[in-house]
Amino acid sequence: MEDRCVIILNHTLPSGKAANAAAVMALTLGQRYPHFVGEPLCDAQGRAFPGLITSGVPVLAASDEQLAALYARCEEQQLDRILFPAAGQQTTDYAALTAVVSETEATRWPLCGMAVVAEKKALRKLTAALTLFA
Template sequence: MTGTDLKCVMVVDETLPMGIIANSTAVMGATIGKLYPEIIGERVLDQTGHTHQGIIEIPIPILKGDRACLKELRSFLYDPQFSALTVVDFFDVAQGCKTYEEYVEKMKQIPEADIDYFGLTLMGPKKQVNKLTGSLPLLR
């Protein structure tokens, strides 16, 4: 898949406090960077010769919805027709844990129906991402 066929978007619950939105997008972005290291550019030099780390080479629009929108969107993503998409989700259980081990243990006890999503990141074929998120507005 070429860069022009690939799209990444984040959808967040716009009703959350700004700090939770920022944390959610940071966590999801770090996970996308791990899963797709090839989309991170090389280090660059400024005119003075100082080095700056490479950043992602594709845009990641941040779209807004509410909890119901996120829940519905997440349910669509379990459908096999969207299996080509990579989904990174962030939610209340993860936000409330102090260690990764605590997160793993809590997740074993929680059915998906009880998860309260803060944000979803979709990465994959542009047509599929657009089909699911094309009508959502930008977070401003």
């Protein structure tokens, strides 16, 4: 079975903060799942450029309540997820972020979003009620 990934953003995020959250989670996805990235792309002159993800990454929208429910379902199903706590957009100091989030259980973090990796069918079932982020 082939794994896929999806990024789910809090629907209240303005476009700049949404782009930032998606980019941060995508970098982490690429680091954790290097097999998602395809072979280098070569142009007509033979110049190579880094490969792109081969299956695409849907970016979906969810409310706070939907994100909390998705977190719980991922926990129950033991699906891998990357969380982007809202505190991550309130500082540029990673040590400060780690200190802030360590004070609260992850289930209670306000989220900008989360990325989820799962088998294609399980991921579709998990996210069926969500729409594309606009």
